[in-house]
Amino acid sequence: MQRRKLLPIRGSHVKRIGEQDPNRTGIIVDNYPETSSVKVHWVHDKTESVQTVDALVNGFRLGTGVIAPTTSDGRKLGEGQLTQYRKIAGQELLLVEFHESNEKRWLPYQLLSQAKDVKHELVTLKHSAAEKVRLKTLAHAITIWNENTGALSNLNIDPLPHQIHLVHHILNSGNLNWLIADDVGLGKTVETILLMSALQHRKQLKSVLLITPAGLTQQWQEEIIEKAPNLPRFNVYGTDFPTKHEHHWFKNDFVVASMDRLKNKDHLNILLDSRQYDLIIVDEAHRLSRRQYGYKLDSSERFELVAELRKQNQNGNLILLTATPHQGMQDKFIALLELLRPERKSDLLKIDVNPEVLSEFVFRNYKADVTDLDGNFVFHGKTTRSVQVQTNEQAIEFDSSLRKYLKRGYSASKALGREGNAIGFVMTVYRKLAASSVAAIHKALLNRLDRLQNQLSSLDSVDIDEDSPFQGEQEESLAQKSSEKEFFSGEIGLLKELIIDATNLLEHDNKSKQFIDTIITKILKNNPKEKVLIFTEYRSTQQYLAKTLQQKIGADSVNLIYGGMKLDERKQQIYDFENTGQFLISTEAGGEGINLQEHCHIMINYDLPWNPMRLVQRVGRLYRYGQLKRVVVFNINSSDSLDEKVLETMYGRVEAVVKDLAQVQSSEFNDALMDDILGEVSSLIDIESILENAQSEAIERTNQRINEAVEKAKESAELQRDLFQHAINSNDVRNDNPININKQHVAAFISGICELLDIEIMSKLHNDEVWQLRIPPNVMELLQTKRSRHDISFDRKIASTRANTQYIDVDSYLMKLFLSHAMNYNFKGKAAHLHAEQLAASAFMACILTWQNSVGIRKRQDFTILSMENGEIVENTEEILNWLLLPANDAENKPHSIDKRRLFQLTQAFAEKKLAVNINLHTFPEKVHWVSAAVIN
Known part of the structure; x- marks a missing residue:
C-alpha cells in the first residue's frame, strides 16, 4: 500500500532529508500538487529551489509560533506554539498549544505555517501601525475581562x-x-x-x-x-x-x-x-x-x-x-x-x-462599602419611625381576659407533658395573633369555639418549618385545626367571654385607626399616588387590612402576596401594584424573593415579628441596589399586651446596641453600616424563648432576659465581625490591580475599528449613547453581514426601547466580528513605534498570563500591560490605561535608544515572577502569551 503524501502549505518550514544544521531551513512559498513538489525559499542563503516532498522533512523548531488551518468543522484554531514532536506511521506530527482556546492538537507539520510573534515583529519592525496595536491590545483586554467577570456579556x-x-x-x-x-x-x-x-x-x-x-x-x-x-x-x-x-x-x-x-x-x-x-x-x-x-x-x-x-x-x-x-x-x-x-x-x-x-x-x-461605577455610595439611607398606638379601656379588658385564658391553657399543656405540646403551641400562636391584630385573634377564637361546639376533626401533630418564610401562616393554619375537645374544663365559657371582649375591642381598634389616620393619611397627603409596602405575619391580619384600605381608598388600590400563591398569581399582583395599585400587603412570604426598590420606598410593619431577622429581610425588599430614594420604615408599636411590651423593649434595645456598635466601627458611620450591623445582631437573638417565659415571669425578669440576650448578641456580633474581617471583600480584590474594562473602553474600541475599516459613524444620539453606522460593501463581506446600516447603543435601557438598535456587548454579533477581526493574526498590530507625549514609559508590552490545574485545564488568566519607566518594569499604569481610550499615533520609524532584546528579558522575567507569585494548590503556571508591544518616542 502506497503512503499518501501531504504537500506543505505556504509558510510551512522544511529542511532537506539528512540536513544536520538546524539553521539551514526553508519556507514554502508555493506548491505544485500535480508534481508533488514545492518551491522553497532557503533562509540561510536567500535562494529558492523546487523540491519534491519526498526530499523534505519538518523544519519547525519547538517553541515556534504557528498558524493552523481551519478545522473540518469550520473552526479557526488561530495562533499556537509548538511544544512537542513525534513521528508515527512515517508522519511527522507537532503538538500545537493554541493560545485562545487552550486546546492542544497533534497536527502534521505540512498543515502549519509560521506565525511571527511579538518579539520578532518589534525587533524587525519596518512598518509601524500604532492604531492597530492599540486596537489589538483593547480587543484582548475586553475579551479577557469578560471571561474573568462576565460583566460585558449579553445581560439585562x-x-x-x-x-x-x-x-x-x-x-x-x-x-x-x-x-x-x-x-x-x-x-x-x-x-x-x-x-x-x-x-x-x-x-x-x-x-x-x-x-x-x-x-x-x-x-x-x-x-x-x-x-x-x-x-x-x-x-x-x-x-x-x-x-x-x-x-x-x-x-x-x-x-x-x-x-x-x-x-x-x-x-x-x-x-x-x-x-x-x-x-x-x-x-x-x-x-x-x-x-x-x-x-x-x-x-x-x-x-x-x-x-x-x-x-x-x-x-x-x-x-x-x-x-x-x-x-x-x-x-x-x-x-x-x-x-x-x-x-x-x-x-x-x-x-x-x-x-x-x-x-x-x-x-x-457590606452595604456600607458598596459604590456605583462612579464611586458614589449605592445606598441612600433608611429612616425608621416608631408609631406608638394609644391604649384604651377595651384593650386593657381584652388583654386581661386573654391572659386568664392563656394561663389556663399553658397549665393544661404542662400537666399533660409531651401530649400537651399541641395545647402549648396553640396558646403561643394566639399570643402572636393578638400582637398582630385584634382581627386575627378574634377570628382564631371564633374558629376555636366553632370546633368545640361542632366537634370538628383536629390536627394529629405540630410540624412547623422554622426556616420557612411561611412560618406564621403555617402556625395560623395549624392552630385552626386544634383539638375538638376542651383544653381545660370550662374552656367554652371562657372563650365566649373572651370573644365578647375581642368584639368590643374590634369596634374600638386604635391600632387600625392610627394605621389609617397617623400613617396612611399623612403619606398620601405628601403624595396622593405614593406606593406603600405593608407587612404582616398573618393572613387574617392581611385580609383585615385589605378590607380597611379598600373601604377607605378604593377596591383596586390593594394587592396581596401570601404563601401558597402560584408564581403567576404572585407576579400579577406585583405587576398590578407597580403599575396601577397603591398598596401591596404581604405576609412573610414576600420577605424573600420580591424586589420592589424601583417603584416603592415606604414600608409599614403592621406587626413586629418575634424573629428580628425577619424584619431585616422585610426591609431588604426595598433597601437594596436600585433604590434611588431614602427608604422610610414605619413600625407600629402597641403596648396593649405583655408580649407587645416585650417586643417593643427588645427592638428598642437592639436599636440602641446597633447605634453603639456602628459608632465603634466608624466615627463617620452611615445608615448602611447600621443596617449591616442590624442584620448581624438580629440573626443572633432568640426572642422566642424570652417570650415563652414572659407569661410566667415578672416583667423585671423578662427585661433582664432581654438585656442578657441583646448583650450576648452584641458580643457575638463583634466576634463575628472580627472573624469576617478575614473574609475577602471587593476592597481587597481591587488591590490586585487588574485592568478594569468598562463601556468607555468598548466605545473606544468600536470607534477605532470603525475608523480603520472605513465604517462611517453617521451620527451620535442620546448624549453619544447611540451611534448610527454605515458599513461599506467590502467590510460587509469581511464582517459576514448583508446590512449596511446599523444602529448601536452603549446604554442597555435605550437599546431596549429603541427599534432596530443593537446593544453592544461581547455577545452582540457586530462586537463579536470586530473583536475577532482585531485579534486575528492577519490583522497585524503586534508591534509599533508610538508617539505619545502623555506616556512617561519608554516602551510597553501587553500579555496574557495563564495558569492551569493539575489536569491541564486553564483556571486563571490575567491580561496585563508591562511598561518600562526609567529602566524599571511597572504594571497597568493609569497612563497606559488612559492611552487605550484615544486614537494612537505612529512615531517616525527611526533607530530607538531602547534595547528591544533587553526589554523582552525584563518583561519576561517580571511576567514569570507574577506567574510564580500566584501558584497555589489549584493553579500552576501555564504560559506567558505576548499580545502586543511598542517603543515610545
Missing part, C-alpha cells in the same frame, strides 16, 4: 463594581468552592449570573444544579431567563421534567431544584444514581444546618443532601449563597465551610486561632 443588568470584582476574584482563585455571604440586597443572584456567564465564555459551563428553597425555584429560573438570555435554560425539577426516572436527569444539564424535594431519599437516590453536576449552587445556604453536641453531630436532611452530592463528586464545584452564614453558631458555620472543602477540615477546626484561612473560603461585602 448593569453590574456594580463589588459584583464584578467578586466574580473576578473567585474565578482567578482557581477554585470554584466559595461561600458568597454578601449582605441582603447586594445582588447574590446577579453575582451568580455573572459567574456563570464568565464560565460560559471560558467554555467551562457544562452542567449546573441550582438548589433553592421551594418558593424560589421558578423565580430563579425566570430571573436567569430575564437577566441572561444567552445562558442555557434552567429546567425546574418536578415541573419542567418528571421526577421518577434516572434518564430524565441525563437530559437536563441545567436544573433548578427545591432543597426540600431533593432532600427526600427517593428523589436524592435517583439523582445520585444518575449523574453528577460540574457546578452546584445552593441559595439560602444557612438552611443547611449541622450542629455539634460534644462528639455528636446532628445534621439536618438539607445538610445531608448537599453532603451526599459533595461526597459523590469531590472534584466538582460548590457555591453557597447566604447573607447570614454564621448566626452566632461557630460549629454550624464551620460545617458549611467543610462542605466546600472537606480536605481542609483540620484547618477549619483551628479557625479561632487562624481566622486568616477564611480568605480562602468566604467572600463578603
Whole structure:
C-alpha cells in the first residue's frame, strides 16, 4: 500500500532529508500538487529551489509560533506554539498549544505555517501601525475581562463594581468552592449570573444544579431567563421534567431544584444514581444546618443532601449563597465551610486561632462599602419611625381576659407533658395573633369555639418549618385545626367571654385607626399616588387590612402576596401594584424573593415579628441596589399586651446596641453600616424563648432576659465581625490591580475599528449613547453581514426601547466580528513605534498570563500591560490605561535608544515572577502569551 503524501502549505518550514544544521531551513512559498513538489525559499542563503516532498522533512523548531488551518468543522484554531514532536506511521506530527482556546492538537507539520510573534515583529519592525496595536491590545483586554467577570456579556443588568470584582476574584482563585455571604440586597443572584456567564465564555459551563428553597425555584429560573438570555435554560425539577426516572436527569444539564424535594431519599437516590453536576449552587445556604453536641453531630436532611452530592463528586464545584452564614453558631458555620472543602477540615477546626484561612473560603461585602461605577455610595439611607398606638379601656379588658385564658391553657399543656405540646403551641400562636391584630385573634377564637361546639376533626401533630418564610401562616393554619375537645374544663365559657371582649375591642381598634389616620393619611397627603409596602405575619391580619384600605381608598388600590400563591398569581399582583395599585400587603412570604426598590420606598410593619431577622429581610425588599430614594420604615408599636411590651423593649434595645456598635466601627458611620450591623445582631437573638417565659415571669425578669440576650448578641456580633474581617471583600480584590474594562473602553474600541475599516459613524444620539453606522460593501463581506446600516447603543435601557438598535456587548454579533477581526493574526498590530507625549514609559508590552490545574485545564488568566519607566518594569499604569481610550499615533520609524532584546528579558522575567507569585494548590503556571508591544518616542 502506497503512503499518501501531504504537500506543505505556504509558510510551512522544511529542511532537506539528512540536513544536520538546524539553521539551514526553508519556507514554502508555493506548491505544485500535480508534481508533488514545492518551491522553497532557503533562509540561510536567500535562494529558492523546487523540491519534491519526498526530499523534505519538518523544519519547525519547538517553541515556534504557528498558524493552523481551519478545522473540518469550520473552526479557526488561530495562533499556537509548538511544544512537542513525534513521528508515527512515517508522519511527522507537532503538538500545537493554541493560545485562545487552550486546546492542544497533534497536527502534521505540512498543515502549519509560521506565525511571527511579538518579539520578532518589534525587533524587525519596518512598518509601524500604532492604531492597530492599540486596537489589538483593547480587543484582548475586553475579551479577557469578560471571561474573568462576565460583566460585558449579553445581560439585562448593569453590574456594580463589588459584583464584578467578586466574580473576578473567585474565578482567578482557581477554585470554584466559595461561600458568597454578601449582605441582603447586594445582588447574590446577579453575582451568580455573572459567574456563570464568565464560565460560559471560558467554555467551562457544562452542567449546573441550582438548589433553592421551594418558593424560589421558578423565580430563579425566570430571573436567569430575564437577566441572561444567552445562558442555557434552567429546567425546574418536578415541573419542567418528571421526577421518577434516572434518564430524565441525563437530559437536563441545567436544573433548578427545591432543597426540600431533593432532600427526600427517593428523589436524592435517583439523582445520585444518575449523574453528577460540574457546578452546584445552593441559595439560602444557612438552611443547611449541622450542629455539634460534644462528639455528636446532628445534621439536618438539607445538610445531608448537599453532603451526599459533595461526597459523590469531590472534584466538582460548590457555591453557597447566604447573607447570614454564621448566626452566632461557630460549629454550624464551620460545617458549611467543610462542605466546600472537606480536605481542609483540620484547618477549619483551628479557625479561632487562624481566622486568616477564611480568605480562602468566604467572600463578603457590606452595604456600607458598596459604590456605583462612579464611586458614589449605592445606598441612600433608611429612616425608621416608631408609631406608638394609644391604649384604651377595651384593650386593657381584652388583654386581661386573654391572659386568664392563656394561663389556663399553658397549665393544661404542662400537666399533660409531651401530649400537651399541641395545647402549648396553640396558646403561643394566639399570643402572636393578638400582637398582630385584634382581627386575627378574634377570628382564631371564633374558629376555636366553632370546633368545640361542632366537634370538628383536629390536627394529629405540630410540624412547623422554622426556616420557612411561611412560618406564621403555617402556625395560623395549624392552630385552626386544634383539638375538638376542651383544653381545660370550662374552656367554652371562657372563650365566649373572651370573644365578647375581642368584639368590643374590634369596634374600638386604635391600632387600625392610627394605621389609617397617623400613617396612611399623612403619606398620601405628601403624595396622593405614593406606593406603600405593608407587612404582616398573618393572613387574617392581611385580609383585615385589605378590607380597611379598600373601604377607605378604593377596591383596586390593594394587592396581596401570601404563601401558597402560584408564581403567576404572585407576579400579577406585583405587576398590578407597580403599575396601577397603591398598596401591596404581604405576609412573610414576600420577605424573600420580591424586589420592589424601583417603584416603592415606604414600608409599614403592621406587626413586629418575634424573629428580628425577619424584619431585616422585610426591609431588604426595598433597601437594596436600585433604590434611588431614602427608604422610610414605619413600625407600629402597641403596648396593649405583655408580649407587645416585650417586643417593643427588645427592638428598642437592639436599636440602641446597633447605634453603639456602628459608632465603634466608624466615627463617620452611615445608615448602611447600621443596617449591616442590624442584620448581624438580629440573626443572633432568640426572642422566642424570652417570650415563652414572659407569661410566667415578672416583667423585671423578662427585661433582664432581654438585656442578657441583646448583650450576648452584641458580643457575638463583634466576634463575628472580627472573624469576617478575614473574609475577602471587593476592597481587597481591587488591590490586585487588574485592568478594569468598562463601556468607555468598548466605545473606544468600536470607534477605532470603525475608523480603520472605513465604517462611517453617521451620527451620535442620546448624549453619544447611540451611534448610527454605515458599513461599506467590502467590510460587509469581511464582517459576514448583508446590512449596511446599523444602529448601536452603549446604554442597555435605550437599546431596549429603541427599534432596530443593537446593544453592544461581547455577545452582540457586530462586537463579536470586530473583536475577532482585531485579534486575528492577519490583522497585524503586534508591534509599533508610538508617539505619545502623555506616556512617561519608554516602551510597553501587553500579555496574557495563564495558569492551569493539575489536569491541564486553564483556571486563571490575567491580561496585563508591562511598561518600562526609567529602566524599571511597572504594571497597568493609569497612563497606559488612559492611552487605550484615544486614537494612537505612529512615531517616525527611526533607530530607538531602547534595547528591544533587553526589554523582552525584563518583561519576561517580571511576567514569570507574577506567574510564580500566584501558584497555589489549584493553579500552576501555564504560559506567558505576548499580545502586543511598542517603543515610545
